[in-house]
Amino acid sequence: MSLAFAQTETDTRSRIMETAERLFREIGYQKTTVADIARTLKMSPANVYRFFDSKKAINEAVAERLMRHVEATIAGIAAGPGTAEARLREMILVMHRMNEGLYTSDQRMHEMVETAMNESWQVVEGHIHRKCAIFEGVVREGIGTGEFAPGDPHTVSHCVQLCMMRYFHPLLLVQCGGTPGPSIEELTDFVMRAVKTPA
Amino acid sequence: MSLAFAQTETDTRSRIMETAERLFREIGYQKTTVADIARTLKMSPANVYRFFDSKKAINEAVAERLMRHVEATIAGIAAGPGTAEARLREMILVMHRMNEGLYTSDQRMHEMVETAMNESWQVVEGHIHRKCAIFEGVVREGIGTGEFAPGDPHTVSHCVQLCMMRYFHPLLLVQCGGTPGPSIEELTDFVMRAVKTPA
Known part of the structure; x- marks a missing residue:
């Protein structure tokens, strides 16, 4: 060829x-x-x-491209300047805004993403795996320099992401949207205290 | 009558x-x-x-009774002996186990609960409201005695529950079940550090 x-x-x-x-x-x-x-x-x-x-294969390719765009943006912040905390906070905010843009602002895109989540979970799984690795890298760095409390970077970064689920997860963004509760900034402040406090 | x-x-x-x-x-x-x-x-x-x-009205009554049973159990722990931290940890564990029992162990009950979530959101909302008040009471107590860091009990208790969502929320219990990640104990340890650390 x-x-x-x-x-x-x-x-x-x-x-x-x-x-x-x-x-x-x-x-x-x-x-x-x-x-x-x-x-x-x-x-x-x-x-x-x-x-x-199949149309499913096209959807998978489209969904994966959208997700890789989110990952590349997050990875750019992770590799950028600033303290580990500042980068982690920025990654959380940008992750939230991009997911919100994809899943809640655009009802038709939500339909596409939901189909991918139901029918092509391995695509979503790949995305989760890659974004977890990016979060883990920044947490590892923060622990290494002593900016964050000692701990296992894998567990700590996973905890951070689970705690932020309400602001990341497509279904929760829709279900919790409009309900009262802590803002993303308040929740991030709370989570950062856990990240910086020794066990 | x-x-x-x-x-x-x-x-x-x-x-x-x-x-x-x-x-x-x-x-x-x-x-x-x-x-x-x-x-x-x-x-x-x-x-x-x-x-x-209607059958929907029967489902609402059944769902509400199941939820009130969870609330009564949590309220019993909240009113019981022990430090605020010990009670909060126990409430988290029991909440998780009861939800898991309702939503994941029993596929047919999951169908009933899902119907209530989709068709009778006000029933679920009432439950969320009541369980939030119970969590807030224990957090308020812990802040009052100085066991927890100073803060707004409403915001702090809300943050705790959002952070634990992966182990509470019916849909996430199903979706995250079997995927690797921090155990409920590891996540609770992480969250308790945030609760006990001043801003």
Whole structure:
């Protein structure tokens, strides 16, 4: 396979994903068919099926790309300047805002994400695994420099994320949205006290 | 209305709820009809409808009774002996175990609870409100005696419950069940550090 040909294949794959994402946003995941995606791209459904063997596979690729974008943003903050605490707080806030944008502001995207959560859990699992590793890195650093209390970075970073679930988890963002309770800043302050206090 | 008659009315109401709960457990919420409940009780469906105007109303009464049982157990621990920390830890553990028993051990009860969560949110909301008040009381006491760090009891107790959500919330108990992560004891240790550390 020549390099130029491989490039075209990658482009076509990307174009299918972009078009699918746009149609999922515009008309909803359930209502979008592979035929709609093909028609919009002026190609045959058979050609779409050369790249993705089902609509589910397209959804998985779209969902994974959205999640990888969140991870890249979080990883950028983790690798940036500032104390471990400042970066962790920023990661929490950005994670929340991006998830909220994906799952609650846009009802049609929520439908797509919910489908991925129900039908393609391994995609969500991969995302959880990668974002956990990024959180763990910053916690490990903070423990290493003595900024955070001594502890197992894996357990501590996991605890932080479980504590913030109400502001991260798609279903909770919808279910808890509008109910009274601590703000994300108040909850983060509370959690940071646990991170900085020795057992 | 005579006292004896009122007593009989209350008894009949209780018997309908008990029978409904048993049928929900045995054959599932969706499959149980008001006619099934009436037949089991050897009464007419019309008589059941004198007490509850729909199956939904029966489900709400059954769900509320189960939730009030959880609340009474938690309130018993809150009012019992021991430090505020010891009681709070026990309340967390018992809350978790009772919810797990209701929602994950018994698939048919989960169906009933899920229906209540989707169709009768005000019942769930009442439960959340009452259990929050019990948690807040113990946190207020701990702050008052200096056992816990100074803070607003309402916010602190709310933070504790949000942090423990993974071990309390019906949907998360199912979704996170079997995934690796901190145990309820590890998470509680983490949260107690936040409760005891001044801002």
